[in-house]
Amino acid sequence: MPEPRLRRDGLTRRQILGLGGAFGLLTTTGLATAATLARRPATTGAHLRSTAQLPPPHRVPLPIPAVLKPVATDGTGDRYEIVQRETAAEILPGLTTRLWTYGGTFPGPTIEARRGRPVTVTHRNELPVPTVVHLHGGRTPAASDGYPTDLVLPATWPQTPAHSMPGMDGMSGGAMADPRAVTSRLTRDYTFPNDQRPTLLWYHDHRMDFTAPAIWRGLAGLHIVRDDAEDALGLPAGPREIPLMIADRAFTADGALTYPSLDPTLRERPGVTEPHLAGVLGDVILVNGAPWPVHETDAARHRLRLLNASNARHYELEARTEDGRRLDLVRIGSDQGLLTAPVTHRSLPLAPAERHDLVVDFTTAPVGSLVRLVNRLGTGRTRDVMAFRITRRPAADDSRIPPTLSTDLPDWHRQDAVRTRDFAFRAGRTNGGHGWLIGGRPFDPARTDVTVPLGDTEIWRLIADVHHPVHLHLVGFRILSRAGKPPLPHDAGLKDTVSLRPGESVEIITRFDGYRGRYLFHCHNAEHEDMGMMANLEVV
């Protein structure tokens, strides 16, 4: 694949060199040579170095985020309240870290939802800046989907006219207009119908221009949809079903989070310092908010529900016993729920915002030993993710992995598609400087990029310069091809985020059903997203 196509990126060599710094390095050496493409750098972004004293691996216990209790429940659904507020937490032993949180914890509280049973969450913004809540992977009416300009303003924030919002002139140049923005003061109700296949979703901040630093500071939580059919499968459950939110961070010597914001108040000027334009990578791996944690459990099958909530870091995960064996990763579900049948992997890539639903059998691990979850793409301390300490043989393990997991996976065929669209995800110039573009253009809330009639099936051909995990709001999709070849084994199932690797093209197919309204598609490298790599998807 496609070295020649990469030359047709619309950038002159002078423009490429003009990007400067790491961005220039990325675009000149990272893109221009076929040799570099062939090497396929493991990740896109630049490292921050912690100056804090870091704990040794596998000492801090794995936290399990608390399940949120509804404040009201009746025949029609459940209502929840979440206060977004600043808090202090001990993430690194002996140090205090200021966080922005949902409900005072990072990760935020987990919402347990049932398929088809609506949930309304009243979010109250007690943070110093506007916020926006998006439920990633949710099939959500547009009014509750967390459009980036549908701000929840803090009590003291000046009322901003929707047509000229401060902080929205970053990548596009000049004040950006969005006459359709619906802002609210202090609180907003988000309604999630949960009318979708059971799966692990996550909610996070999606504020215009400031998503990356807001997630980095802690605005992320889990939302799990279940149904009776999945419950009846006999998969590992209870304490043997474990959600794992993986995210990298970096810390100063006094425990504060490091992040290279141009404006650390996150009030006015968006963006990061130049070395980090391609993405911010931390040198501490957190799982459920704890550094390289350890989880004590028994020698039985476990269901591990993995989410990569990192801004830019990619992982390739494997489970290793102390005697050097790799345990099978039996993948049972993708971003958007169960596969048709389980697929066994030795290792699995996980791009930002992707999820894997796995069953891993610890039966052969000796009591007292560790099973380490390792990132093959990491170097030094970022190779470690977490570990399970096997403390006992179970009295019984009646869990199972049925050969058929689901029968409702959408099976769209090429001939179902009424049109095909092409989108290039690439670095380039914007009015305001350098940015990340879709189809040569930076995000503009006032411009409709794609209009799709409700119910139409389309094929989208996506092509990348460097790593871009591409996410569509509202719909799940199937991957038809990768680099002109059949999809990879881990592309199986219904996806909502697809990891484009450097120089790679991917074809996806989906049916745009559910709701009409204004949605988004974007790169889920959070720094790319803040620097223009989003576009509007209007379902009519």
Ligand SMILES: [Cu+2]
């Ligand atoms: Cu990207």
